[in-house]
Amino acid sequence: MxxxxxxxxxxxxxxxxxxxxxxxxxxxxxxxxxxxxxxxxxxxxxxxxxxxxxxxxxxxxxxxxxxxxxxxxxxxxxxxxxxxxxxxxxxxxxxxxxxxxxxxxxxxAHRGEITADVVSATPLNDVQVAELKDTLSAMAGKQVIINASVDPSLIGGLIVRMGSRMIDNSLKTKLNALKIALKEVG
Structure with a gap:
């Protein structure tokens, strides 16, 4: 494959x-x-x-x-x-x-930009996209283009992929981590 x-x-x-x-x-x-x-x-x-x-x-x-x-x-x-x-x-x-x-x-690359793939549980509004774009641009040191998509299974939060970095701040991931932690304890 x-x-x-x-x-x-x-x-x-x-x-x-x-x-x-x-x-x-x-x-x-x-x-x-x-x-x-x-x-x-x-x-x-x-x-x-x-x-x-x-x-x-x-x-x-x-x-x-x-x-x-x-x-x-x-x-x-x-x-x-x-x-x-x-x-x-x-x-x-x-x-x-x-x-x-x-x-x-x-x-x-020609324009000196980087693309960030952003997945959210609900559609982001213009203000949220602008704030996210500013934050990611400051982090990357380049102009960031947001490629937004929606995945309701995330429940809440965001998953951001930018270059080789991935930030998973989704509620789904946090709940899965909690579930695993509780299984280890019990």
């Missing part, structure tokens, strides 16, 4: 680097970011599109025809449209999410 993950990340990294280099050369870094967000929104909305992207059952020609129609209908062309079509043509469409993640990482 690890070899497969490494192969996917290697493929995604090469495509992401190519996309970033082309976007930088064309002065279209923000345009590409917007197009990536639009394509990801399509992926999120459609289970059929997810199946098309992830399934090895479809031939390269079928994937290319379908993805071209979807991109045309969504009005997505340019560099993102081309990289998605290229990935489909080369039977690498399964790596598209990794490609986009890699692009974002390259863009953040």
């Amino acid at each position: 690890s070899e497969t993950a490494d192969a996917v990340s290697g493929v995604a990294e090469r495509y992401a680097t190519a996309l970033f280099d082309l976007a930088l050369e064309a002065g279209a870094l923000d345009q590409v970011s917007g197009d990536i967000a639009s394509f990801e929104a399509l992926l999120k909305e459609s289970d059929d599109l997810k199946r098309l992207v992830l399934s090895p059952v479809f031939s390269a020609d079928d994937q290319l025809k379908a993805i071209t129609a979807i991109l045309d209908r969504a009005g997505l062309g340019g560099l993102v449209g081309n990289i998605v079509k290229l990935a489909a043509r080369n039977r690498r469409l399964f790596a598209i999410e990794g490609i986009f993640k890699g692009y974002r990482a390259l863009l953040a």
Whole structure:
């Protein structure tokens, strides 16, 4: 399984680097970011599109025809449209999410930013996001971009992943630790 993950990340990294280099050369870094967000929104909305992207059952020609129609209908062309079509043509469409993640990482590094993945039990409001961003920026010494998501199973608190650091201040983790401690005592 690890070899497969490494192969996917290697493929995604090469495509992401190519996309970033082309976007930088064309002065279209923000345009590409917007197009990536639009394509990801399509992926999120459609289970059929997810199946098309992830399934090895479809031939390269079928994937290319379908993805071209979807991109045309969504009005997505340019560099993102081309990289998605290229990935489909080369039977690498399964790596598209990794490609986009890699692009974002390259863009953040280019801008001197770092991304923090924040998982909370409930959605964070704008004030909370701003305070968290300021705190993490001071801690990292760089501008921090917050990638927020919600996991109600946390009950309360946050899990923050920034680079190689992880801070788990969730109520779920604290309760699990307490449960283990009580088992040891009793």
